[in-house]
Amino acid sequence: MEKFLWAKKNRVDNQPMWLPLLVHLDDTSKLCGLLYDRWLSLGVKDLLMDSVISDAEDKDELLINLCKFLGWTHDLGKATAIFQVKKSFNGDFELDNLILEKLINAGFKDLDKFALAKRENIRHNISSQYLLTKFGVNLCVSNIVGAHHGRPISANEADICNSFKSSLYQEDNINSDRAIYWQNLQKIIFNKALLTCDFSSVNDLPLISQPGQVILSGILIMADWISSNESYFPLIPLNQVEVGPDRVEVGFRKWIDGRAEAWTPHSYFDEIYEKRFNFEPRDAQRKISEAINDIDEPGIVILEAPMGMGKTEAALIAAEDLGQKTNRTGMFFGLPTQATSNGIFTRVREWLDHIEGKKSLRLIHGKAQLNDEFSKLPKSRNIHGGDGVGVNEWFAGRKVSILDDFTVGTVDQILLAALKQKHLMLRHLGLANKVVVIDEAHAYDSYMNIYLNQAIRWLGAYRVPVVILSATLPISKRNSLLKSYMMGANLDYGSIPKPEGFATNEAYPLLTYNDGTNIKQFADFETDDGID
Template structure:
């Protein structure tokens, strides 16, 4: 064995000390493991559609290009840790071992010819700027590899370098990479090892010249989209190969495992047993009627049939925007579209995004049922994940964990695996249901973004209730759609009430991602498409062409009578409306207003009044939603009389039915969403409530609107909605015209008394939109995709260039939602010397070690807004610090429990027989009651 080979065999990739024994992983073995994992993933996990994206990103063409793509992926995996073949890495001290292991490894290198490495002194600053990702990228460029491929290596720990100078600056510090500053024996030895690792990977993957010699010149060039997906694949392969459950470290005295020939097979079999993934060739739907009966147990409606026919007839499908009424079957139409699009684009996954955790939870069982049948149709197990902050507490999600939902006799089905359950890896699951934030995050500069893009590139993307997103979120939505366009991933957007400006913007974004866009001269050609007020409506792209389908069968219109209501007449009106019984819904714009109305009306109507909003403990809110569905959901046994007060939570995805609806004024699209809960089902109504009537509160002749509504929506949209709201709404035909009339720029005649007020509101609205857009387009927004192949320009350097790192998922979500930070707390009631749940006389403090009890405690959460934190201690950070100290003193045992570790709990003093609790948080008093939720007081004044 040559000196180079001997010394190279002593290079370590990982090391640790366990029970007094030394373990390590040779660098050459780890690179071999990772290349093997990559080869397995390419053949068993990567979809044919993903392969096509990478293939089209290569400069190579011809019959062998598919083989080139696979070899390139394996080459990158086999060389990803080249930067560990440097003195700056090999002299690093381990965090899981005593100095003896560090010394033993260095002594072997010293004896193999690296004289002086044991005493090489490199300061911490040097190590920080010479991370092995940076040195790896530098060495590849040093040996002639182009920047496009080299930058993938620099990104394999989740973040590419921000600037090219970070890499080129390494030439100033030869000791970091070569030990000697002159061309001495140590430098020659390091160069020989580095070159041999590179050439070995090139040779194994077939990148050789005409004479059979390995050469970097044989590597293809690759565009940015391909670089991103290959970067994600390298991260995935590296994580699997680095997991000791699959690829264990070996005793220090061994230079390779005893059964090295079986190591890869055993490692991947072990991973696959827990993660039975397999890329699936999805077939086109031959008979949509039979398909609907198999998947949904009913035949398709004419509307659903036409949606399917349109998608099936599209030669090169891209983005589809489906605008249709609430309750017409958009979900089933979208799922059918997804399966057909999977077949067309050779994908095998789905992402279904909704506005909130509650709406995601609501649709999860329906998607799970569909995906279970989908997996059964292909005799496979599919990995499915509910993806939001509270997903682990969802009962159905818990059933799927570790295959509990799959019995021994089943050969197919749905499960959630441990490896795919992590926050970074969940998006790699076959089917993901979650909040839209996860899709928006694909346009946010954040570490491991390539892994998120890899997950989305395997899926058809469905986003529901697109109308619910504001100007700030629209910026991230458009950029995310643009990147999906660059990959050619189909996107299906669903909306009941979509402004036509958003329709045009999203179509444009997808086409721009494909490098096409709509040229100025073509805008007139597409004007009728983008300005159309037909309803239902399907607008879509076929290659670079925009098309539209409008010939849907019109549903029979329902006439909703609209009346103005002054709030001071509310009790009197309800007495009249409900004289013969019935269910009245009252939807207002803020929690404070909802609570205030509840306290007013309960004095008159007693227990007939209930309340639902976002300031309830999560478990209480779930219970209340279930009670609501049981009482006024589909096929429910309805109460004789009920008044349900709520906020926007009532307008989203709850299949409930009111006999009469009273609402605060809000923008037209949201108003129509609320109307969707009025006479929703075909049932017999009480006398006097047979006609659907909408009562609107909060209107103002002076355009001076209620403070909360004004703060949330702005006076401009409220004024236009009020002015354009007719006395009768015919649904569904009026939905699109009413929404478009509010959101377009057509002038409205105003009386002299309010003309200036309206102008001021309009100007403020325009400034606010511009401000939100500019804020969203700050350093956090991902740049536009580049499709051209130019290695020295379009590479991953600077792709995630930002000075801010998001230390939590919630913090990242706040960036794409323009939301203030909040503090999630677990809320319990004191019980003697211990504590328990609100309303229950049981001390559970001694049962925290019980898994089920700890998990139930973890569900008792509620978020405290940053405004509460400001009232309490001046800012959110001081409030968190105070809560952390409070928890150390009162709930220290929680930190020993997996479900509770890192959580912040507060214990309320019981009032009124444990139904109400009080907690002093700095300068505010928190009051919680099951009926009314959280209230905040300061100086005897209610703050929310």
């Protein structure tokens, strides 16, 4: 009977259409696995492998199966009485009655009478988490499912379902035949999820660290949004309950064809400045790049130098080197204002023009569409082929723009990562895939620095390479940024030996960075006149 449950319903060309729940769960499951396998950067995959606690020998395979399981169970809460009598968003009573009649004819007795009663409408993400917990799934996993509408659900909040049994099982008496019918149905879907995703029991599901949970939540939300897009995964006629075997591969191909080629960054080499910018590096730029190239375990790099020394170009070369070392697939370049973001956007586009392959670049701030250079970039659903820069239109939304490969924007895009807001995990996922460059760090006030330090701490937890640029920084602020990153990366900042004079070093220009648990500073620069 589970094949008659619905997940989505709508009219297409004035014809009543639907999507069976099992089809949507299968779509999202396979898509979630594909996003992990074919979209996520290798650096984030490595992070996730270290984030799971399991006896499984192949952590990569475990995570693919886990992603599939999350997709298979994310809408388990739709297999409840209260959801199945839910009205359509546009008030299409004819469509609602057709779906309800289909359910009653399939054996869901008296569902029409239940629809007339006023019952507590429990959101299906909450009931999904509740049912998974009831079936013995650990909170690390069930909480990811509960968070797929953009906000984590506490165990106490999910337990509200205990007070509204009829919403889940059609009757408050959970031992009645009708309630048992619903419970068996939900258990059938859950067991199918375990079997399909190669888990023999709930005990095979791993425990997951907090950063890992955030990233997996972001992947699940992405998968759900893509699988809910009717351009990729269309609804089917009411008289159908099955779809073609290649449905997911076709839908995924339509989506990923809109993505530019994955960035394959280069480590530093002698001619890289000439190839990227058509000039030979200055002494300071060369020494900065060589020092960064010598880093074995990248973390945070803080560069203090005067305006005109070439910090921007050095940072872009550093982004390539650090991206190659940590297997990242993009870069975010943050600045304090829209005007400065617009200025750097041009320079980043020119840098990308000198990198092989087509790249997707996005300007992120409130007036980005008024920027002529950004608005004139070619927009295409398929931007493969040739070299150059274009715009992937799927990432145009406010909540998904940070997921694009190369992004330039105001620093609030970083600061928001430290705030409580809906769908925060998408922002964290987008940043985790990238090298992050933050320019003009001296321009941020005390209030912004609180959020900046917290955001930097999260970036450390994801092992995101960070480059901080500034004309000058107070020693306390410089060391605070370094401390925040290393604490996030679970490195014992307090007990790690510091360079001589670390707490009082006023050298200028100055390069400060960590190489794993080693903190280093470099100040052996020739005196150079700045240039504009």
